[in-house]
Amino acid sequence: MSFHLPADLLDRPTPYYLYDLNLLERTLHMLQQAAQAHNVQVHYALKANANLPVLERVQQAGFGADCVSGNEVQRALDAGFAPDHIVFAGVGKSDAEINLALTADIWCFNAESGQELEVLNELAGAQGRRARVALRVNPNVDAHTHHYITTGLDANKFGINLSDLPATVELLESLPHLELVGLHAHIGSQITNLSVFEQLSHKINELQTWLEDKGYQLPHLNVGGGLGINYDDPDTDPIPDFEAYFAAFGQHLHRRAGQQVHVELGRSVVAQCGTLVSRVLYVKQSQQTNFAILDAGMTELIRPALYGSHHHIQNVTSTAKTDKTYDVVGPICESSDTFGKGILLPETKRGDLIALRSAGAYGEVMSSEYNLREKTTPVYVG
Numbered sequence: 077m078s079f080h081l082p083a084d085l086l087d088r089p090t091p092y093y094l095y096d097l098n099l100l101e102r103t104l105h106m107l108q109q110a111a112q113a114h115n116v117q118v119h120y121a122l123k124a125n126a127n128l129p130v131l132e133r134v135q136q137a138g139f140g141a142d143c144v145s146g147n148e149v150q151r152a153l154d155a156g157f158a159p160d161h162i163v164f165a166g167v168g169k170s171d172a173e174i175n176l177a178l179t180a181d182i183w184c185f186n187a188e189s190g191q192e193l194e195v196l197n198e199l200a201g202a203q204g205r206r207a208r209v210a211l212r213v214n215p216n217v218d219a220h221t222h223h224y225i226t227t228g229l230d231a232n233k234f235g236i237n238l239s240d241l242p243a244t245v246e247l248l249e250s251l252p253h254l255e256l257v258g259l260h261a262h263i264g265s266q267i268t269n270l271s272v273f274e275q276l277s278h279k280i281n282e283l284q285t286w287l288e289d290k291g292y293q294l295p296h297l298n299v300g301g302g303l304g305i306n307y308d309d310p311d312t313d314p315i316p317d318f319e320a321y322f323a324a325f326g327q328h329l330h331r332r333a334g335q336q337v338h339v340e341l342g343r344s345v346v347a348q349c350g351t352l353v354s355r356v357l358y359v360k361q362s363q364q365t366n367f368a369i370l371d372a373g374m375t376e377l378i379r380p381a382l383y384g385s386h387h388h389i390q391n392v393t394s395t396a397k398t399d400k401t402y403d404v405v406g407p408i409c410e411s412s413d414t415f416g417k418g419i420l421l422p423e424t425k426r427g428d429l430i431a432l433r434s435a436g437a438y439g440e441v442m443s444s445e446y447n448l449r450e451k452t453t454p455v456y457v458g
């Protein structure tokens with residue numbers, strides 16, 4: 077079944093993000109079933125898409141929230157997530173953001189350095205609280221994904237390097253306003269090679285044993301997010317294989333009796349539910365290629381320009397019987413404002429509607445107003 081634009085949207089001003097809430101609910105249902113079967117707690121990563129209609133459905137499905145800024149913590153609270161279902165991660169939490177999360181009494185801070193632990197301890201003490209922390213370690217495991225979204229290698233800024241872990245644990249012992257509740261690791265995003273999660277599990281197992289030898293029992297293990305989706309063929313795989321993802325950890329993570337395992341999924345929950353709908357402004361034939369120039373650009377969807385990523389492109393209104401290849405580009409004054417080169421489409425003309433698929437995650441949230449572009453207004457169906 078391929079993408080179909082509802083008739084009442086054909087004349088709607090473009091560009092806009094269209095979200096299929098039916099698909100979101102089916103995805104949440106599948107995720108819930110797989111998570112329950114493996115007794116794993118899911119925190120949805122708001123950074124992927126923080127629109128309220130999306131968050132409300134995620135919250136109603138019983139999942140928690142993984143936040144990376146004070147504003148995301150606030151948005152999660154506004155969407156109805158209970159504070160004890162909220163995790164706050166991020167390599168650069170400001171004092172104001174930490175204070176907001178402390179005041180809300182969120183469940184856990186994923187701390188990324190000794191210095192952050194010291195600040196968190198001081199701010200928690202000033203509020204007369206004891207903050208729950210998980211140490212985010214940098215396990216030096218290659219996620220085999222784009223280097224811009226690889227987060228678990230020594231060269232990356234994220235997490236506590238393994239060589240710094242002994243000193244960090246020692247430091248923690250001197251910080252009375254913090255309570256160590258677990259370990260956290262997140263090695264990257266758009267991971268399609270699941271063997272990577274096996275390697276991550278082995279690393280966490282080693283660290284857990286090491287901490288136990290020091291007398292720490294960890295009630296929680298948080299293995300991050302990262303499950304990838306099928307950008308090439310969204311209609312074949314509208315819902316990612318959550319069961320296989322959980323099974324990778326189920327088989328390899330040494331879980332202690334009563335220990336709670338957490339994941340933080342973003343992309344795999346929302347990516348396939350969103351489509352960027354755009355209109356062809358001009359078709360320009362140059363000596364080398366045909367350009368289909370859209371009214372959406374890198375300002376609405378930056379992933380192709382930033383990561384060279386591919387989103388499936390469809391002409392949803394053309395009735396032409398012949399196909400042609402196009403470089404599908406946006407209107408922004410940057411040559412990187414290109415959604416795809418040599419894309420085969422039915423013959424395309426001014427006014428045709430173009431769907432850029434799998435754009436529900438890291439699409440609208442990463443949009444900008446560069447060139448003084450207008451912010452788009454999302455449409456929800458289902």
Ligand SMILES: Cc1ncc(COP(=O)(O)O)c(C=O)c1O
Binds near residue numbers: 262
């Ligand atoms: C710490 C952390 N948790 C969770 C996520 C969500 O990742 P994804 O959208 O790949 O599931 C990210 C993003 O990569 C992250 O940095």
Ligand SMILES: N[C@@H](CCCC[NH3+])C(=O)O
Binds near residue numbers: 123225266438
């Ligand atoms: N923005 C990235 C994902 C980043 C994940 C957060 N660490 C993307 O569009 O693929």
